[in-house]
Amino acid sequence: MRESDFVSGFARGLRVIEAFGETRPKLTIAEAAKLTELDRATVRRCLLTLADLGYADYDGKFFALTPKVLRLGHAYLSATPLPLLIQPYLDQLSEKAEQSASASVLDGTDVVYIARASQKRVMSINLSPGSRLPAYCASMGRVLLASLPERDARDVLDRSDLKANTPLTKTDPDVLMEELRAVRASGYAVIDQELELGLCSIAVPVETDRGRVVAAINIGAPAAHVAAAEMATRYLPLLMETRKALRLVLR
Amino acid sequence: MRESDFVSGFARGLRVIEAFGETRPKLTIAEAAKLTELDRATVRRCLLTLADLGYADYDGKFFALTPKVLRLGHAYLSATPLPLLIQPYLDQLSEKAEQSASASVLDGTDVVYIARASQKRVMSINLSPGSRLPAYCASMGRVLLASLPERDARDVLDRSDLKANTPLTKTDPDVLMEELRAVRASGYAVIDQELELGLCSIAVPVETDRGRVVAAINIGAPAAHVAAAEMATRYLPLLMETRKALRLVLR
C-alpha cells in the first residue's frame, strides 16, 4: 500500500472512538486529546464530526457516545458468517451441558466473544458478543494462543498485561508457554479460577475442513458445582462433538 | 458548528464500515463504492486504511471486517453507565419471570439492545447488546415511540419500512399512532406475535428520577406458553417493580 492510500483523518477518528470505553463515558476535548495523543484541534474536529453524524452527544463540555456506534460493531456480527454459523451449535451445546457456552476469536492480546448461549449468570461480569477478555487467562485464549506458532504466541504474551486476577492466575510467560504446549498436545484447555474466583472453564479449538483454527468454543461452570478436574470428563465429549460438527460446515 | 470543523474523511470512513452488514460479509471496492455512493478512489483509500489498522482483511479482491471493529461498539457499551446499571436489575427480572428480559434505547427507526438477560431461546433470531429491531413492531419500540412527542413518533413511523413480518403485524401508520396513544395512557405495551409468530412481549419505559425516559425494558415469552392477554397480569407487576427500582438509581 502506498502511503498516499492511507486516510489519516479516518484513522484518527477511529482512535477517538476507542478512547471512550477505556475510561469514563464522557470525555472533554482535552481528555480525548491526551488519550489519543492527537492535537486538541484535530480531536475537536473528530468529536464534532461524530456529534454531527449522531454517533456522539455534545453538551458544550462533554462528549458521550450514542448507541449509534453499536451499528459499527454490528456491521461485523451481521456480516460475518462465522458467528451466525456457530450460534445454533452453541445453543445445542449449552442446552446439553446445562452451562453457558461461548465462541470467540483472537484480537491482539484479547479474546473477543463472537457468539454466546448463556444459562444462568455465574460470572460477575456479563459477557456478550463483542466482550473482551485477556487471552492469557481465559480457556479460549489458551486454545487460540496454542494454535499460533510459538513465536507469535510468545509475542502476544509479551505484549499482554499479565496480572493476577486471582491467586490462581498464571502470570509467568515461561509457565504460560509451557501450558500452551500442553494445550497443543491435549487439544483442549482448562482454566481453574484464573480469571475469577469460583469460575472454571474448558475450551477447544474450532477448525475449518482444512484444519485452520478459526475460533474457539468453551463451556463455563461454577467451581462450586464442577471441580476443575471434572471439567474434562464432563464436558470434553460434548465440546469435541460440537467441534466435529462445526468442522464439517466451515470451509 | 462551522463547516471546517467537519472531517469528511472520517465521516466517509464510517459510512464504509456501515456498508458491510447491510449486505454480504465481503465487499469489493466497487461494491462498497456503490453502497456508500462515494467515489471508488475514496472508498479504496478508506478500505486500505481499515486493512492497515487491522479493522479489515484484504485478499487482493475482497475486503471483510475483522472482530476488531467490535471494539468500536464496545467502546459505547463499556463506557456508558446505562447498560451496566440496568444489567443486574435485568438479571433479577429475568430470573423472577423465568423468561428473557432486555433493555433497549431508540436509534432512528430501530430499537437497539443495550443489555439482556436471556433464558432459553424462544426467538429464531439471536438478540444481544447491539442487536436492532424495527421499533414499530417491537414492544420496547412502542414504549419508546410513545414517549416521544406525537410529531416525532409519526416522523419515525414515516421513515420506517412498515412491513408485515407476520399476519398480525400492524403496518398502518394511523393505527400505530392510535396504538401509541393507548401505550402512553396505560404505561406499557404488549406485542402479540407482530415480530415473529409464536412470540409475545411486554415492555415498560424506564425513567430517570426526573421522569425523562431513557430506555425501555421488556419480557418476552412464547405465545404457546403465555397468551398475549395474560402477559400484563403475569409480568406487568414485575416490570413495574423493576422500573421503580431503576428510577431511584438513574439520574
Next chain:
DNA sequence: GATTTTTGTTCGTATAACGCACATAAGAAG
C-alpha cells in the same frame, strides 16, 4: 482577587485527500 494552569477556539499555511481521467487488468458474452 490575582496568578497560574488548563482548556477551547481561531487562523494562516504546509500538506494531504479528493475526484476526475486515463491506463490496465480481468471477466463475460458473442
Next chain:
DNA sequence: CTTCTTATGTGCGTTATACGAACAAAAATC
C-alpha cells in the same frame, strides 16, 4: 479469439484538512 463490459490502480490539479502557534476563556491554585 475477439469484443464488450466491468473492476482496479495510478497520476495530477484542485480543494479541503491537519498542524502548530497564538489568543481567549475558564478553572484551579494560592
